[in-house]
Amino acid sequence: xxxxxxxxxxxAYRFYVSEKSAEKTLLGMTQRAARVQVDQLTRRxxxxxxxxxxxxxxxxxxxxxLFSETASLSGNTCTQRFCAPPWFxxxxxxxxxxxxxxxxxxxxxxxxxxxxxxxxxxxxEMHREWGRVRRHFIIPQKTTEPHSPWQxxxxxxxxxxxxxxxxxxxxxxxxxxxxxxLRTYTSGLQRCIVREKDDLSGIEELLHLQPDISDYLDFxxxxxxxxxxxxxxxxxLEHFGKWLxxxxxxxxxxxxRILKSNGExxxxxxxxxxxxxxxQVTEDKRKLEAFDRETxxxxxxxxxDTANLLTKGELPANDEPPDNEIDWQDVQEHxxxxxxxxxxEQSEQxxxxxxxxxxxxxxxxKGDGLQHIGxxxxxxxxxxxxxxxxxxx
Numbered sequence: 245x246x247x248x249x250x251x252x253x254x255x256a257y258r259f260y261v262s263e264k265s266a267e268k269t270l271l272g273m274t275q276r277a278a279r280v281q282v283d284q285l286t287r288r289x290x291x292x293x294x295x296x297x298x299x300x301x302x303x304x305x306x307x308x309x310l311f312s313e314t315a316s317l318s319g320n321t322c323t324q325r326f327c328a329p330p331w332f333x334x335x336x337x338x339x340x341x342x343x344x345x346x347x348x349x350x351x352x353x354x355x356x357x358x359x360x361x362x363x364x365x366x367x368x369e370m371h372r373e374w375g376r377v378r379r380h381f382i383i384p385q386k387t388t389e390p391h392s393p394w395q396x397x398x399x400x401x402x403x404x405x406x407x408x409x410x411x412x413x414x415x416x417x418x419x420x421x422x423x424x425x426l427r428t429y430t431s432g433l434q435r436c437i438v439r440e441k442d443d444l445s446g447i448e449e450l451l452h453l454q455p456d457i458s459d460y461l462d463f464x465x466x467x468x469x470x471x472x473x474x475x476x477x478x479x480x481l482e483h484f485g486k487w488l489x490x491x492x493x494x495x496x497x498x499x500x501r502i503l504k505s506n507g508e509x510x511x512x513x514x515x516x517x518x519x520x521x522x523x524q525v526t527e528d529k530r531k532l533e534a535f536d537r538e539t540x541x542x543x544x545x546x547x548x549d550t551a552n553l554l555t556k557g558e559l560p561a562n563d564e565p566p567d568n569e570i571d572w573q574d575v576q577e578h579x580x581x582x583x584x585x586x587x588x589e590q591s592e593q594x595x596x597x598x599x600x601x602x603x604x605x606x607x608x609x610k611g612d613g614l615q616h617i618g619x620x621x622x623x624x625x626x627x628x629x630x631x632x633x634x635x636x637x
């Protein structure tokens with residue numbers, strides 16, 4: 245990147261400040277773009293600075309695609325999941341995995357341009373629309389080694405996210421076709437919740453901003469509510485609905501997505517919870533039961549698979565946090581001094597001369613228990629660790 249040739253003296257003159265203040269300003273500020281001066285203007289400047297109009301996300305982002313066996317009510321079949329240490333997550337529901345590039349554009353506009361991307365070698369996360377968006381925002385990308393999912397920290401975070409979503413699904417008896425809305429809701433909670441062993445939420449620790457939890461305080465996911473509909477005047481203006489979370493791009497603050505009994509989703513801000521009397525009075529109770537039957541007919545019967553999930557370990561038996569949470573400090577790219585040089589007693593040339601692994605034949609795993617024989621051509625070295633290989637036992 246070009247650095248501006250402006251001197252502290254010029255800054256002091258243009259800003260009308262002292263030269264000492266100008267020096268500190270140049271040292272303490274970031275310059276994300278620079279002008280290239282020419283002697284004569286013969287054509288327009290080509291401006292390709294997409295990253296200037298957006299904030300920079302203060303961390304790298306680990307990305308993976310999470311598929312569902314059931315198509316959602318909205319037609320989605322998978323979600324793109326973005327993870328950043330220590331406890332930041334966001335999801336982007338997709339109808340097909342080819343929309344991965346669109347999800348990257350969403351994240352960059354919503355949260356900022358990541359410092360780098362870490363993905364597996366899936367084609368939709370490397371080329372086509374994904375590659376175009378990545379080049380547009382000038383984002384470096386790193387990939388995991390083939391058949392090594394443990395190198396993508398998002399893989400471990402997906403397990404935690406699925407457990408939490410499953411617990412909410414079972415507790416509030418959420419139909420399977422609403423899995424995309426549930427995962428979006430759960431990821432919002434994960435960013436805002438302060439866990440027992442921490443003092444800050446994921447957003448506050450990473451972005452140094454206190455999260456606003458106004459959208460989550462008054463209702464739980466899939467709660468039966470009543471919403472106001474003026475189009476039904478002079479008949480009843482209140483109607484039953486299911487609360488599916490907040491909406492950011494419609495209306496003003498505290499606007500929510502509501503599910504009607506016929507499966508249609510609408511956005512409303514004028515809603516309320518049901519009073520206790522409404523659940524006990526015979527007439528209101530009858531209307532509520534009719535609403536539940538119609539909703540069940542449209543969305544399907546709730547499948548209570550608690551016993552199966554407990555057996556698989558996907559649903560904790562209590563409310564304790566999952567015991568396999570990733571330690572983000574172990575992730576190489578998130579070490580405190582990212583650009584710190586590796587200090588060793590040997591020089592690079594000595595390490596190359598002492599390296600006996602190149603030209604050796606090794607056995608490495610591939611697929612379901614299969615093993616292949618390969619020959620080491622060279623050793624890949626990185627700034628943060630000495631070697632980059634995995635030996636078979």
